[in-house]
Amino acid sequence: MSKNLPKTGIVSWLTTVDHKRIGILYALGSLFFLIVGGIEALMMRTQLAVPNNSFVTGDLYNGLVTMHGTTMIFLVVMPLSAAFFNYLIPLMIGAPDVAFPRLNALSFWTWLFGALLLNTSFLVQQIPAVGWFAYANLTSKQFNPTHSVDFWIL
Amino acid sequence: MRCKGMTLLKMPLFVWATLVTQVLLILSLPVITVALVMISFDRTFGTGFFNPGAGGQVVMWQHLFWIFGHPEVYILILPAMGIVSEILATFAKKPLFGYTVMVYSSCAIGFLGFAVWAHHMFTTGLGPWATALFSAATMLIAVPTGVKIFNWISTLWGGQIRFTTASLYAISFVAMFTLGGLSGIMHSSPVIDTQHQASYFVVAHFHYVLYGGAVMGLFGGIFYWYPKVTGRLMNETMGKLQFWLYMIGFNLTFFPMHFLGLDGMPRRIYTYAGDQNWNFWNFLATMGAYMTAVGGALFFINMFSSLKFGQKASDDPWDGRTLEWSIPSPPPEYNFAKLPEVSHLDDWWHKKYTHDGKRLAPPKQPIVDLSSIHMPNQSFWPILLALGITGIATGFVVPANGVIIALVGVAMTVTSTYGWAYEEP
Numbered sequence: 001m002s003k004n005l006p007k008t009g010i011v012s013w014l015t016t017v018d019h020k021r022i023g024i025l026y027a028l029g030s031l032f033f034l035i036v037g038g039i040e041a042l043m044m045r046t047q048l049a050v051p052n053n054s055f056v057t058g059d060l061y062n063g064l065v066t067m068h069g070t071t072m073i074f075l076v077v078m079p080l081s082a083a084f085f086n087y088l089i090p091l092m093i094g095a096p097d098v099a100f101p102r103l104n105a106l107s108f109w110t111w112l113f114g115a116l117l118l119n120t121s122f123l124v125q126q127i128p129a130v131g132w133f134a135y136a137n138l139t140s141k142q143f144n145p146t147h148s149v150d151f152w153i154l
Numbered sequence: 155m156r157c158k159g160m161t162l163l164k165m166p167l168f169v170w171a172t173l174v175t176q177v178l179l180i181l182s183l184p185v186i187t188v189a190l191v192m193i194s195f196d197r198t199f200g201t202g203f204f205n206p207g208a209g210g211q212v213v214m215w216q217h218l219f220w221i222f223g224h225p226e227v228y229i230l231i232l233p234a235m236g237i238v239s240e241i242l243a244t245f246a247k248k249p250l251f252g253y254t255v256m257v258y259s260s261c262a263i264g265f266l267g268f269a270v271w272a273h274h275m276f277t278t279g280l281g282p283w284a285t286a287l288f289s290a291a292t293m294l295i296a297v298p299t300g301v302k303i304f305n306w307i308s309t310l311w312g313g314q315i316r317f318t319t320a321s322l323y324a325i326s327f328v329a330m331f332t333l334g335g336l337s338g339i340m341h342s343s344p345v346i347d348t349q350h351q352a353s354y355f356v357v358a359h360f361h362y363v364l365y366g367g368a369v370m371g372l373f374g375g376i377f378y379w380y381p382k383v384t385g386r387l388m389n390e391t392m393g394k395l396q397f398w399l400y401m402i403g404f405n406l407t408f409f410p411m412h413f414l415g416l417d418g419m420p421r422r423i424y425t426y427a428g429d430q431n432w433n434f435w436n437f438l439a440t441m442g443a444y445m446t447a448v449g450g451a452l453f454f455i456n457m458f459s460s461l462k463f464g465q466k467a468s469d470d471p472w473d474g475r476t477l478e479w480s481i482p483s484p485p486p487e488y489n490f491a492k493l494p495e496v497s498h499l500d501d502w503w504h505k506k507y508t509h510d511g512k513r514l515a516p517p518k519q520p521i522v523d524l525s526s527i528h529m530p531n532q533s534f535w536p537i538l539l540a541l542g543i544t545g546i547a548t549g550f551v552v553p554a555n556g557v558i559i560a561l562v563g564v565a566m567t568v569t570s571t572y573g574w575a576y577e578e579p
Binding site for chain 1: 155156157158160165166168169172175226229230233234237364368369372375376379382383407422424425426427428430432433436437439440443444446447450454457476477478481484485487488489490493494496527529530531532533534535536537539540541543544547548574
């Protein structure tokens with residue numbers, strides 16, 4: 001049944017295994033989170049602009065520190081790099097696609113859903129607040145499957 | 155998958171940087187995966203891996219985290235280094251200076267990246283031997299990194315440099331990364347590090363490396379490859395304006411943090427008293443951050459408007475050196491109608507120019523029967539499998555009925571895996 005999937009439109013992007021499309025999806029996803037992480041950074045800087053400011057509370061500030069670090073590292077710089085890997089490596093080495101195209105697609109979707117799950121903590125008011133290096137409970141399923149399957153490279 | 159003639163030392167440097175990054179990912183991510191599983195067990199099932207009361211060790215978490223965490227920073231910076239190497243060579247119209255040494259120094263950075271994790275823990279109290287060894291290993295990393303910086307400068311030296319937005323970003327990468335690297339070497343001395351630990355000096359350092367370094371490199375990459383991806387160029391005027399807003403805003407934000415850190419302002423505080431002489435620098439940093447935000451907004455406007463109104467790009471708008479510029483922009487689904495054969499490093503350049511720089515007739519796109527090209531089919535199993543895994547993870551965090559949600563996730567995961575396995579390729 002996969003043979004009859006449409007070649008254009010939303011469904012074609014959801015089911016794509018083309019390394020170029022996956023690269024573009026990574027780029028769009030990570031640029032979206034660049035905005036999220038950027039807003040977190042601006043909120044922190046606004047709070048620190050003048051002494052004894054009360055723009056955000058201490059608890060929210062801790063959450064922002066954690067989420068800014070996590071977002072920028074795992075949801076912006078790594079996937080934006082992955083966008084370049086995906087798009088360019090086959091073109092640069094003269095190959096038609098990556099070695100395991102479906103696995104490549106799985107990587108992207110796992111990353112995206114994990115990233116969204118992590119950010120739903122904002123909606124439910126339970127923001128992780130212990131620095132990018134300490135909080136772990138929610139993140140284990142999230143960024144790991146994504147990148148450990150990155151062995152498609154050669 | 156490499157095409158004919160593409161031996162390892164003919165691969166573009168970006169491909170090498172990617173390769174080293176993937177090796178780092180494969181070796182370092184299992185460590186954090188295990189650590190994260192351990193901490194979930196601690197939190198969900200009441201085990202005590204990191205709980206001294208139950209015979210666990212708190213410092214073990216630090217070790218496990220940084221065995222992953224330090225290679226991670228090279229995972230973040232190496233791709234940007236690769237991108238910058240490609241951009242500088244193209245816009246200086248010269249081959250990358252010291253290509254082979256660049257490859258080896260990338261590998262050396264990757265290798266040494268695993269031997270320095272404890273420099274994040276000098277103040278933990280590991281004892282003099284461990285501290286001294288990790289300090290020495292950290293200083294050693296400056297060698298391959300310095301080699302790279304000098305090679306980039308030598309690539310630019312005597313080249314016919316074109317100042318496009320992409321090349322400005324690449325050049326600023328070299329400058330900002332050098333500044334971040336210098337404060338990094340300062341940290342490698344445990345004595346100084348003890349002073350800097352958890353101060354704004356550290357914040358300044360890693361933002362110079364990751365933001366002035368990695369992010370600037372990635373932005374350069376976006377401007378450089380945008381025409382290949384979309385078939386249109388991004389607006390250069392807006393791009394340059396964004397670059398200067400970024401460059402000035404970034405330095406305004408993070409350079410003062412060096413002073414704040416040395417003056418004793420700790421990281422991760424949400425407020426401070428007004429009588430500590432920190433007011434001016436903090437205010438300046440915030441203004442810089444707003445400037446960067448304006449630049450960022452400009453970037454998004456540029457990116458989306460260029461999709462529609464951007465100048466149409468040729469297949470090879472920058473006079474590039476590597477194979478991706480030999481195919482149409484945007485590339486067709488099958489990439490190469492006829493898989494290329496290469497005989498040189500920067501083979502596309504050698505197909506366009508003779509050895510003494512004379513322009514050859516541009517090679518034509520080969521005409522091939524397209525129906526003969528086999529491409530993999532689309533598949534919806536990957537996205538369903540990803541949803542299943544996310545379902546399992548959601549089960550751990552919702553307050554009620556977590557088990558049911560997790561079981562639904564398990565069912566979806568299993569079904570999708572079977573569907574995947576039995577799908578026709």
